[in-house]
Amino acid sequence: MNLTEYLDGMRVATSAEELEAAIKAPFKHSFRGRTWSQICKVRIEKGNEICAAHAHGRFVPIFGPRGLITLCGETYRMGHGQNSTGVRYIWHYAKTWAIEVLARNGFSQRAAYAVWDECGDYPHRCLKRIEEALAGKLPDPVLDTLIWHERSYGSPIAYTVEQNNADKYDRRATRPCRCGGTLFDWGAGFSAGFDFINWHCNACPDVATEYLSPGRLYEIRSRKAIIEAAGGI
Numbered sequence: 001m002n003l004t005e006y007l008d009g010m011r012v013a014t015s016a017e018e019l020e021a022a023i024k025a026p027f028k029h030s031f032r033g034r035t036w037s038q039i040c041k042v043r044i045e046k047g048n049e050i051c052a053a054h055a056h057g058r059f060v061p062i063f064g065p066r067g068l069i070t071l072c073g074e075t076y077r078m079g080h081g082q083n084s085t086g087v088r089y090i091w092h093y094a095k096t097w098a099i100e101v102l103a104r105n106g107f108s109q110r111a112a113y114a115v116w117d118e119c120g121d122y123p124h125r126c127l128k129r130i131e132e133a134l135a136g137k138l139p140d141p142v143l144d145t146l147i148w149h150e151r152s153y154g155s156p157i158a159y160t161v162e163q164n165n166a167d168k169y170d171r172r173a174t175r176p177c178r179c180g181g182t183l184f185d186w187g188a189g190f191s192a193g194f195d196f197i198n199w200h201c202n203a204c205p206d207v208a209t210e211y212l213s214p215g216r217l218y219e220i221r222s223r224k225a226i227i228e229a230a231g232g233i
Contacts, residue, residue: 003029005027006029006039013046016124016125023043051124051127054127056130059071061115063119063120067079071101099193108133113193114132143212143213143216145211156202156203157184173220179201179204182203183200188217195211
């Protein structure tokens with residue numbers, strides 16, 4: 001397969017599924033240079049075309065000329081960053097706007113982030129996320145509640161409350177585990193607009209994830225104390 005055949009495969013696609021199959025066709029290329037630019041141009045144009053014709057296309061953020069984004073009948077114009085920091089701020093504000101628009105149109109925060117993460121270079125992929133969202137498959141997590149991941153493998157962490165208490169500078173937050181052991185704050189992250197902590201136990205191999213309400217991560221880590229779960233574990 002040569003470049004012309006590869007591009008034509010994308011051009012004749014009439015659905016998101018056909019375009020995805022054309023993108024994954026066996027054509028070897030590098031992710032830079034003029035060839036890659038041609039591929040991106042055709043992929044994005046065809047993706048936008050497919051989204052515009054789709055029943056749920058209004059929920060796809062479409063990037064137009066001069067930084068104009070259209071979404072759910074609303075428009076937003078991106079600014080111009082003068083350096084890498086400026087560019088990050090521009091994208092942050094655009095993302096915030098898009099998520100707020102989708103939220104006003106009934107999307108959960110997690111669903112709105114999922115749609116945004118697929119738009120731009122691969123707009124057709126938003127359609128699958130939108131269908132999942134409209135079917136209620138991307139709900140927001142329940143906050144400040146442990147979500148258990150029961151494991152029959154692995155081992156409890158080799159860490160004690162005494163060791164933790166003796167650590168003057170990097171003491172971990174703790175809370176009781178349902179097995180009778182102690183859960184330790186074993187790392188935090190950020191997903192779809194939510195902070196979360198992964199809690200690991202020193203007596204059982206199970207782990208728990210807790211998605212946190214705004215400010216809760218700072219509260220937990222600044223107190224460095226045993227955190228009691230609201231309503232029990």
